[in-house]
Amino acid sequence: MQNCVLAWAIINFVQFQHCWSFNSFSCIAVNIYVKVYTNSPFLVCMDLALSQKEVIDPNYLWIGPNGKNLKGQSYVNLTETGKLMVRGFQESMSGSYTCTLSYKTINTDIQEEREKFKTYKFMVYAYREPDYTYQISVRFTTKECRLAANGQFFEELKKILNDLISDLTCHVIEPSYKCHVIKIPKHGLLDELFVTFQVNPFAPGWEAVCQQISYDCEDVTNRRVQEARDLIEEFFHKQTYVLKHEFRNVPAIHYIDHSFEVTRIDSCRPGFGKNDDTHNDCASCCVVCDPGTYSPNNEVRCRICTSIRIKHYGAKSC
Incomplete structure (x- = not known):
């Protein structure tokens, strides 16, 4: 999310506040969230106190997941001052x-030299924007x-709404209605008909739209479904004007002013999920x-796998 990007634009400050060094090579890890297919922020191999001092013969050893030495890896930018950027994060x-x-x-x-060691740890996680669907x-x-x-x-009504948003490769799903008898005070x-439906961005042909861009397309689908939601909201708001100004006799079935309600429903791509407790910095x-969890479909949370031990991130099956 934009919040995560902004939050980690001040990564140096966060690191200096929470990550200390010990001769025993231990360190409190800082959580970093990187949107898929983008570059990570620079991770700094130094703390605030040390950055204010003269450092003699510094040497930086970066070790990535699975114990890999990151020096010379094509997917990283490692500066001579020990800053690390991971490119095209997946x-x-x-x-x-x-x-x-x-x-x-x-x-x-006393003409004595001593070598000291300090260790800094970052837990870096890939994330995506959730896919939006709107319940109306x-x-x-x-x-x-x-x-x-x-x-x-x-x-x-379903045909009209689908035609209204078809150019955005969005469609209406799970439409339903019920009729209820309402007792209104002093009346x-x-x-009344209670109509509900969802506006979804994955109408037939949405894949072709995504193939026109070089990165994953949740930003595009989310923008399109937001536009579709706005069109539908405008459509219903116009009903009030039409009833007042273009009909001499009000139809038996007509829209009730101010009855429009909308709620956003988030879902995650396979291999991803939300966890407010573990990842409250990017909730x-x-x-x-x-590792140890998976998400096979578009659910919101990752499931725990009990049958086998999943050792990698982003598992889609157990």
């Missing part, structure tokens, strides 16, 4: 990134709940599933 690159800084201290009084509910007056015209009206009984993100 879920398989998630895991522990540790830097050991070795340097010397010189006691000029509206209400209509009707003459009577048992009218066959109610069902005919509902079918026609008699009214029959709205779909974060790569940890």
Whole structure:
């Protein structure tokens, strides 16, 4: 999410606050979240206190997931001052990134040199934006709940809405309606249709739209479904104006003003899920599933795999 990118733009400050060094090579890990197919922020192999001092003969050893020495790897940018950037981050690159800084201290009084070591650890996770779907509910007056015209009206409404958003490769899914008798204070009984449906960005042909871009397309699908939601909201808001200004006799079935309600429903791609407890710094993100967990479909949370031991990040099956 944008929040995560902004949060980690100040990575140096966060690192200095939470990651210390010990001669025993231990360190409190800093969590970093990198959107898939983008570059990570620079990870700094130094703490705030040390950065304010003269450092003699510094040497930086970066070790990535699975114990790999990152020096010379084509997918990293490793500067001479020990800063590390991981390019084109993917879920398989998630895991522990540790830097050991070795340097010397010189006691000029006794002409003594000592070598010191400090270790800094980062847990780096791939994340995606969630896929958006919008749950919408509206209400209509009707003459009577048992009218066959109610069902005919509902079918026609679905066609109108789908035509309205088809150019955005979005469509209406899970449409339904129920008719209820409503007692309104200081009025008699009214029959009303309660209509609900979802606006989904994965109408037939959405894959072709995504193939036109070089990166994963949740940003594109989310933008399209937001536009579709706005079009539908505008459509219902116009109904009030049309009823007041273009009809002499109000139809028996018509939209009830201010009944439009919308809720966003998030889902995650396979291999990703949300976890507010573990990843509260990126709570709205779909974060790569940890080893031992998996997500086979578009659920919101990763499942625990009990049958086998999953050792990699982003598992889609158990």
